Amino acid sequence: MMLSKIFKIDNLEIKNGIFLAPMEGITDLPFRIICRRFGADIVYTEFVASEALIRDVEKSKIKIRVIDQERPVAVQIFGSDPYVMSEAAKIVEQAGADIVDLNYGCWVKKVVSLNAGAALLKNIPLMNAITEAVVKAVKIPVTVKTRLGWDKNSIIINEVAKMQEECGAKAITVHCRTREMGMGGKADWSYIPGIKKNISIPLILNGDITSPETARLALEVDGADAIMIGRAVLGNPFIFRDAKKYIETGYLPEKPNINERFDVLLEHLKLNVEDKGLPRGLVEFRKHYSGYLKGLHNTSHYRQKLVQMSNLNEVIELLEQYRNYLNNYYKE
Ligand SMILES: Cc1cc2nc3c(=O)[nH]c(=O)nc-3n(C[C@H](O)[C@H](O)[C@H](O)COP(=O)(O)O)c2cc1C
Numbered sequence: 107m108m109l110s111k112i113f114k115i116d117n118l119e120i121k122n123g124i125f126l127a128p129m130e131g132i133t134d135l136p137f138r139i140i141c142r143r144f145g146a147d148i149v150y151t152e153f154v155a156s157e158a159l160i161r162d163v164e165k166s167k168i169k170i171r172v173i174d175q176e177r178p179v180a181v182q183i184f185g186s187d188p189y190v191m192s193e194a195a196k197i198v199e200q201a202g203a204d205i206v207d208l209n210y211g212c213w214v215k216k217v218v219s220l221n222a223g224a225a226l227l228k229n230i231p232l233m234n235a236i237t238e239a240v241v242k243a244v245k246i247p248v249t250v251k252t253r254l255g256w257d258k259n260s261i262i263i264n265e266v267a268k269m270q271e272e273c274g275a276k277a278i279t280v281h282c283r284t285r286e287m288g289m290g291g292k293a294d295w296s297y298i299p300g301i302k303k304n305i306s307i308p309l310i311l312n313g314d315i316t317s318p319e320t321a322r323l324a325l326e327v328d329g330a331d332a333i334m335i336g337r338a339v340l341g342n343p344f345i346f347r348d349a350k351k352y353i354e355t356g357y358l359p360e361k362p363n364i365n366e367r368f369d370v371l372l373e374h375l376k377l378n379v380e381d382k383g384l385p386r387g388l389v390e391f392r393k394h395y396s397g398y399l400k401g402l403h404n405t406s407h408y409r410q411k412l413v414q415m416s417n418l419n420e421v422i423e424l425l426e427q428y429r430n431y432l433n434n435y436y437k438e
Pocket residue numbers: 127128129130131132151152153182209211212251281312313314315334335336337338
């Protein structure tokens with residue numbers, strides 16, 4: 107059995123923490139509720155543009171809606187102007203978030219070209235000014251999420267982590283890739299112990315945790331106070347429960363069976379429709395089918411049909427048909 111790793115962000119005590127990573131278009135309210143239920147210790151919203159928040163853009167306001175059932179929840183914002191970011195953070199605080207997280211890691215062009223996200227790894231004084239301004243503006247804890255550096259020749263995470271702590275950040279998540287890598291290559295966890303030597307705030311390791319086994323390995327990394335999982339949660343919120351069981355007992359739990367996968371898929375779908383209404387709740391759910399149905403027999407045939415359907419009852423009926431088909435298929 108591994109040692110427990112315990113830390114606090116303000117009054118929030120976290121043991122062997124496994125967090126849901128912020129993911130644009132994915133970590134909306136219904137998905138966060140499901141992930142919390144399966145044991146995610148903190149869930150993160152997708153990033154929200156600070157400029158849009160202060161302009162009161164409806165779409166962005168919806169993204170920062172939080173409810174008690176999902177607590178503790180972090181709302182992530184991005185931007186490049188200390189004043190705008192601090193005003194946006196106040197709005198996030200007012201909305202009831204437990205934590206405001208600052209995005210200093212997004213690699214995509216539309217964000218970097220605004221001098222936000224990972225672009226701030228090239229402008230550390232501005233990054234520091236943003237964190238300081240936000241910390242001053244709100245009472246809730248401010249955390250940051252970033253990468254190792256801009257490219258392999260500018261790995262500056264040790265210095266960045268220290269400066270962020272000095273600016274008042276209460277925790278730092280490191281996606282162990284550079285901006286140049288985007289989502290390619292392999293996350294390099296070997297930087298984590300060195301980063302932790304420089305700081306006393308909690309350090310959260312992120313990147314390429316794909317299974318209970320890799321979750322355990324990541325939590326065992328010297329200096330990692332907690333871990334954060336992104337892509338591997340798609341269609342697999344069970345990973346939080348299974349990783350925790352494995353970490354606590356040393357036994358690898360059985361993979362979720364067909365019925366559990368379909369039950370959770372249907373629950374997630376219904377929550378999505380309740381939250382967003384029709385047809386949006388159904389249409390936006392299409393991206394989740396491939397995750398939940400991954401690896402199952404005849405899945406592409408059913409998935410192709412599901413992503414074209416626009417009637418909720420018909421979707422549910424087809425899913426039940428597929429479930430029966432699979433239960434018979436795997437029994438034989
Ligand atoms: C579809 C998608 C959307 C993402 N959106 C965000 C985001 O809004 N904010 C953020 O900090 N990171 C975002 N990320 C990065 C993830 O939070 C995480 O750092 C990255 O996926 C590496 O972790 P993983 O290997 O567990 O997926 C996104 C990743 C994906 C795949």
